[in-house]
Amino acid sequence: MPRPRQALLTRDRIVATALALIDADGLAALSTRRLAAALGVQGPSLYNHFATKDAILDAVADSVTATVDTGWFARHDWREALRRWAWSYREALAAHPNVVPYLAQGPGRRPAALAMADAVYGGLVRAGWPPARATHIGAALRYFVAGSALGSFARGFVEDPELYAAHYPHLTQAHRLAGRQRSVDEGAFALGLDALLHGLAAEYQRTVGPLAPLEPAGGSE
Amino acid sequence: MPRPRQALLTRDRIVATALALIDADGLAALSTRRLAAALGVQGPSLYNHFATKDAILDAVADSVTATVDTGWFARHDWREALRRWAWSYREALAAHPNVVPYLAQGPGRRPAALAMADAVYGGLVRAGWPPARATHIGAALRYFVAGSALGSFARGFVEDPELYAAHYPHLTQAHRLAGRQRSVDEGAFALGLDALLHGLAAEYQRTVGPLAPLEPAGGSE
DNA sequence: GCCCTCAAACTAGCGGTGTAAGTTTTCATC
DNA sequence: GATGAAAACTTACACCGCTAGTTTGAGGGC
Structure with missing residues (x-):
């Protein structure tokens, strides 16, 4: 698949899906390939939006912290x-x-x-x-x-x-x-x-x- | 190498070495192969003494807790x-x-x-x-x-x-x-x-x- | 309207991971 | 001395994070 008409991924969508996977199966069960699969995409595509897996986790962590009043x-x-x-x-x-x-x-x-x-x-x-x-x-x-x-x-x-x-x-x-x-x-x-x-x-x-x-x-x- | 005259590994030696590696390089840097190498042995040999890597980590954690008075x-x-x-x-x-x-x-x-x-x-x-x-x-x-x-x-x-x-x-x-x-x-x-x-x-x-x-x-x- | 560049997906592949399976040799026991 | 367990080995599998290079659509400038 080449570049699609509408981008399949956004940072927000990646973060939300990653959080859902972590909630469901634990931190250790989150791999870039599984996350990508849940997003309907191949593993390395995530690296167009985040530099490393840790960067994704940072964003997930921050999205949780952001809900604190x-x-x-x-x-x-x-x-x-x-x-x-x-x-x-x-x-x-x-x-x-x-x-x-x-x-x-x-x-x-x-x-x-x-x-x-x-x-x-x-x-x-x-x-x-x-x-x-x-x-x-x-x-x-x-x-x-x-x-x-x-x-x-x-x-x-x-x-x-x-x-x-x-x-x-x-x-x-x-x-x-x-x-x-x-x-x-x-x-x-x-x-x-x-x-x-x-x-x-x-x-x-x-x-x-x-x-x-x-x-x-x-x-x- | 077949079975040596004197066992190369003991649970205590494995735990102590694992703890040292974790202290030095972090939890993520501990792999069974690196741990085995530090013990002068091949990776899978550890499984003669522990069922899984988590079992090793459990033993490491318990060895730390054991020092609490x-x-x-x-x-x-x-x-x-x-x-x-x-x-x-x-x-x-x-x-x-x-x-x-x-x-x-x-x-x-x-x-x-x-x-x-x-x-x-x-x-x-x-x-x-x-x-x-x-x-x-x-x-x-x-x-x-x-x-x-x-x-x-x-x-x-x-x-x-x-x-x-x-x-x-x-x-x-x-x-x-x-x-x-x-x-x-x-x-x-x-x-x-x-x-x-x-x-x-x-x-x-x-x-x-x-x-x-x-x-x-x-x-x- | 064409072209250029960029972006966002792809495929292929590297080195590393945990661990299962089976092999070999030694030690301990009967 | 035969037997069986123990402790190392080798091989192999499926998966991991990530890099590199490729393909193609989208968007902007002439």
Whole structure:
């Protein structure tokens, strides 16, 4: 086939299809040939639109990051903004857990990731945190969110009672985790996030100044 | 070469060499043939000792996890034990950052990871935490540690001032992060861990009961 | 309206990958 | 000493990312 009347591929179509394949079959199952086949095209044609496979993955990762809402810092107290951002971030990653290992390797040069870092850092500094502290807080929350999306603690366990009971005295109920994955992961995330924010608020009072009273629950959104 | 008088390979030697190669060149650079070559052997010979390449990686991951000290819970208050465990866990992962993406995908059936989960969960329940809470706390800390080892927030930035200043108003200093990687990552980890533990202590007081007074700083170890 | 250049697909192929299959020789056991 | 497992080997398959060169339609300039 020569050059078609209408281009078969666009960067957006490649990225969307790649994400769908990764969601369905995992990161390792994405090959340029399989991706091309899903697009009705031969493998090397992708290289007319992306320089390398990694460039495709970068674009996929950035498309996931782009769905995170970072606007909270303009409208809310820093504690509330951090909380909502963290949940939004987690939601974006949890919707595509298979890309997290790739995505978690740093913002690099991906624009959506950098825009997010910019918004969070800026919001914290504006709230009075010293710049170095703001960096640490942003990083710490990123650690927590990325770890939670990546690990899916409960997903790691297997639905086999024998396996754990035999050697691990306290894990006799661990096989049940496999079935309650979502509730366990969400509960752990909620607990950890609340604890983190509680601790940060204390640190703020100790080193920056008094906290503004929190807006009433169920704020402006 | 037929079967040699003395076996050239052992599982331990394979695992140790694989870990060294991963540390040196990254996870993606480990192939069965390169690993075999480093062991003075042909590629397929590895399959006399491991069923698949993933089985080798599992063993590598478990050898890293095995260096985490989980004994603190027998000798310390739960807060202090959690803190020391988290630091030890982080240290183990940070020593081999390239294996973290693989390792972070869940304890699965790896014995060292399961033994660690067992120790942490048991320690928390013994300290009075309700079982469901203990699960959440263990998971939350795992998220944080895994995320911190995986992400290495600072590593993600590039040493190029132009790149950030142009589009991200608050990231004008971000290129400096690349050079201060270790201090940034450790600072973020320390801050986040302290905040987490602070928040957990508050939660404990609210839902379980009064906290034992903390032992004087610089305890029995 | 023609021509030139570029773009977007193609085909062929290189070197590398995980691993299955079968072979050979040695060691350990009866 | 025969037997069988173990541990290396060689060969081979299907797939991988990617390069090179080819073909042909699309779009712009004269």
